[in-house]
Amino acid sequence: MDSGAASHPRYRDPYQPIEARVDDLLARMTLEEKVAQLGSVWVFEVAPGGRLSEELAGRRLAHGIGQITRIGGASDADARAIAALANVLQRYLVERTRLGIPAIVHEECCAGLMARGATVFPQIIGLASTWEPRLARAMAARIRRQMRAVGAHQGLAPVLDVARDPRWGRIEETFGEDPYLASVMGIAYVQGLHGDDLREGVVATGKHFVAYGVPEGGLNWAPAHVGRRELLEVFLPPFEAAVREARLRSIMPGYHEIDGVPVSADPELLTGVLREQWGFDGIVVSDYTAIDNLRGYHRVATDKAEAAVQALLAGIDVELPSVDCYGEALLDAVRRGRVPVQAVDEAVRRVLTVKFTLGLFDHPYVDEERAAATFDMPEDRALAREIARRSIVLLKNEGGLLPLPRDIGRLAVIGPAAHSRRLLNGDYHYPAHVDVYRQMVMVPGEQPPFMPPMPPPGADLEQWEAEAYPRHFTPFVTILEGIRARVGPRTQVTHARGCDVTDPSTDGFEAAVRAAREADVAVVVVGHKSGLTRDCTCGEFRDAADLSLPGVQAQLVWEVLRTGTPTVVVLVGGRPVALGDIARTAPAIMAAWIPGEEGGHAVAEVLLGEAEPGGRLPVSIPRKAGQIPVFYGHKPTGGRSQVLGDYVDVEAGPLYPFGHGLTYTTFRYDGLVIVPEAVPADGQVEVACQVTNVGERAGDEVVQLYVRDVQASVTRPVKELKGFVRLHLRPGESREVRFTLDLCQLAFYDRKWRRVVEPGEVEVMIGASSQDIRLTGRFVITGDQIVAERKVFITPVTVT
Structure with a gap:
């Protein structure tokens, strides 16, 4: 530690504003210490077998480190051992490095903390099938408690990709094919993981920015062939919703490319859209090895230094899972003037801001004895x-x-x-x-330090x-x-x-x-x-x-x-x-x-x-x-073969449509009310109906609201989900469901790339699935076209 610690530098004062603490600390850092904050290290690279190696730590942590990768997920440690090792690593960083900067520990937490003994919740595609954001929020809150108990601060979830190709193996990690459903469930997940105060919360990471869920041929890491309008209206909204509504604090770009540019090297997306348009103020972390992929996979960089420069200037703040391009290669690039120190400072400032927001400088350690009690209660x-x-x-x-x-x-x-x-x-x-x-x-020449046993050959599984x-x-x-x-x-x-x-x-x-x-x-x-x-x-x-x-x-x-x-x-x-x-x-x-x-x-x-x-x-x-692709929100010319409709060998429609699901009872929909029937482009419409259980058993119904712009200046989907609610009704019970639809939710990008709401007729559909529509009606948008500056991501629903 430096002698300045004795005088209690400003960055160590918990009563100072975070911005002032960041300014003070950043001014004290050497270039090596700054670049170290943009890197990460696998837990077993410094603690093989679960024990800190002084030699390895001296090499890998001498200048500090930005993140530690998977103390729980890359070991066979139980909750107490994970917490104990987290404390050992943080103590080394706080007490044995010059400035004493703690690390963010990140873990995978798609459907539960990925660690021995942690709760294994249903995979996300199942969570999406509940159509209940409260469950997403509750699940993420449970994950948050388990993560913080063992010293983890960032979760690499949720997956906000709109997935429209079931050949792609990762579809199970997503909230499905619809941007509205993904937005609502994603917001809830982020809110649950963050909690009310990030000093006791976990930073959520929205991934894989963006359009990663529609890869060429359904193949992982393959290019995404999406047009600009589709990108803006389908694939970006779940991420924007999480940023604006839940203040998402971390983003992870995908491995893929869009129109010739790898997303990890795309400043238009990572800086222009994220930071300048949306006001994102968190950190962008690379997917594992994605920065070096610019060299070895995409072949847009000649060496690791150039890959580091492209990624940093595009907007990636932290390299995961281990220092590679953001090590000596980045240092050399800065020293040679290939990247300005200011770009490094901006990324470090964002990393430090998140660390202070998490409370790491003031409370870097966890209670090891209490950790075990938090797992799988x-x-x-x-x-x-x-x-x-x-x-x-x-x-x-x-x-x-x-x-x-x-x-x-x-x-x-x-x-x-x-x-x-x-x-x-x-x-x-x-x-x-x-x-x-x-x-x-x-690690070359070294096997990971664990293993739960494997079944022997020929064993009864x-x-x-x-x-x-x-x-x-x-x-x-x-x-x-x-x-x-x-x-x-x-x-x-x-x-x-x-x-x-x-x-x-x-x-x-x-x-x-x-x-x-x-x-x-x-x-x-x-x-x-x-x-x-x-x-x-x-x-x-x-x-x-x-x-x-x-x-x-x-x-x-x-x-x-x-x-x-x-x-x-x-x-x-x-x-x-x-x-x-x-x-x-x-x-x-x-x-x-x-x-x-x-x-x-x-x-x-x-x-x-x-x-x-x-x-x-x-x-x-x-x-x-x-x-494939088969999805409900296709354009009027999609979803069928012209002129006869079906394929030669099979029907063109899905086997089971989006939103489908049967019950053990029967529900009746009636009493559709749309008020007003004529509304200006900046107004709201109330859409209400009665839902009654006319069967002999209690049951659940998911009431789904779809809309269709009947005629527009560019082609529009035949249906768009704009609201839903899950009801539980006893036999004979009836409830009124009322949606408050803000017309800015109908906005789209016109031929001049303005986000507009146009006058004209809008069809309203309420049903039990995207195909099982029970009630239909219309309203008219009056007056002049408007440019929609305001955005609303969730349709309020009232049930009485």
Whole structure:
């Protein structure tokens, strides 16, 4: 520490304004110390085996460091050990470096803190299926508490990409295909992670800026072919909503390019749009290795120094996950005048501002003894179960097969996902992600310092999971276990795995068919294995050209259907499945997505009628991959083949549309009111209707508001979601739903690239899905066209 510490420099005074503290500290820093704040280090690069190495720390942390990467996510440490190591690393930085600047510790937290023992919530595509922002906010708040308890300050979530290609493996991490739904759910997630005060909160990171969810061919990291108007109206809004409504404090650009420019080197997006247009005042962090990708992948930089210059001048403040281009290469570029020191200072100022805002200088340590008590508490598991239950989408229920009676005589539970814990995990859940570290060397010549065990060759996977998970992972409830826990005492439940997710062997078919023939009902649980390794079928790096069930699972379903036993197909996984003729033949189909640790209980509750299916699709499910892209908000000339409509070999529309989901009861919509029927372009419209449960069971309905600009100066989508609310109604109960639609939400970019609201007729549609429209009406925008400076991202809804 420098002698100035004794005089208590201004940056150490907690009563000084943050701006003054940043100014004081920045003025004291050498160039090396400044550049160090723009870098990061993997935890095992300085603490192999979970113990600080003085030698490695002396080399990697001598001038301080901006961020530490994944103390929990890249180790096998439990909560107390994570907190203890965080304290050790912070103490080194505070007490052993000249200026004593603490580090931001970042972790993955897409659907739960990615660390041993932390709660495994349902994957985000399932959270989106709840259509309940309150659950997104509640989940993120639970994640925040767990992260801060172990010394983590930044979460690399949420994914705000609008995803319109289910071939892309990462669709499971998104809120789906619609910009409004992604905006509303994304705002809620950011608010939950931030909390009311960032001194006790976690910085959320919106990713992957921008249009990353529509890659060429559905292939990860591939170019995004989007036009400027589509970029402005579809893909940017969820990010802008999070910045303006939730004050998002971090952005991560994607690996991809748009129109020849890698996003990580695009100042028009990272500075022009983000900072100058939106007023974003947080930090932009690179995706892992993305800066060097400018050299080795995109080939727009000749060396690491040029890659660093391009990224820094574009607007990237911090290089993740480890110092590479933002080390000696950047220092050399500054010294040679290839980048001005002012650009470094601006980035460092943003990094330090976030650190002060988080309270790191005043409270750099955490209570190690209390850390363990914060992981996977009973209320966390209860929330995970609620989200999983409310995420389940009933796609088909022919003849009212569901719900099953609790006292059913014989029930066969079949399929590779029926009794698997691993298949209830998404790609950025801890149990799935540790497979990555097993299969790669993160530091040359050094293996990551952990490992939960792997199943030995030829092991019974279900038996191995039952024994290994309680010791090394968060406890999970499989779907088979959930069913057995809920059926009546006289119900006989048999189980047959049938096949693996990808293995071509059909050796298990005979036992599965026998179990089905002997049962009153068969429940076949099939789907995908999510993760980042080659044995996975969805998740990051795991893109697919075929959307049918992987392996021989479709054959297994057919063999069970041929027995004539009434069959329920339960789909597990993060990618929508094109079921083909199975969708026509199977009497009941349910999408459970990736339901997490309490998924077994949730699925069983819905199957047996203890809970009502209320989830709705956040994506359209195509009939075949050849239809892609399939999304509801297409232009008037899209969505069909001219002039006859369908493809030669298949219908042009989706198998199941956006917003679709059945219930165990029936709802009636009536009494549409639109007030006023004529309104100026800067006004508001009230849209109201009555929704009544006319069935015999209580149930959930998601009331969806869509609009269509009937005629405009540029082509407009046939429908745009502009509001929604989820209701729970008892039999005979009726509620009024009232949407307050601000007309600036109808604004679009005209031929002169002005964001305008034009006069003319607007069609209003209220329904149970994008195709199941129950009520329609119209209003007229009067007067002159206006340029819409104001933006509203959420439509208020009142339920009475």
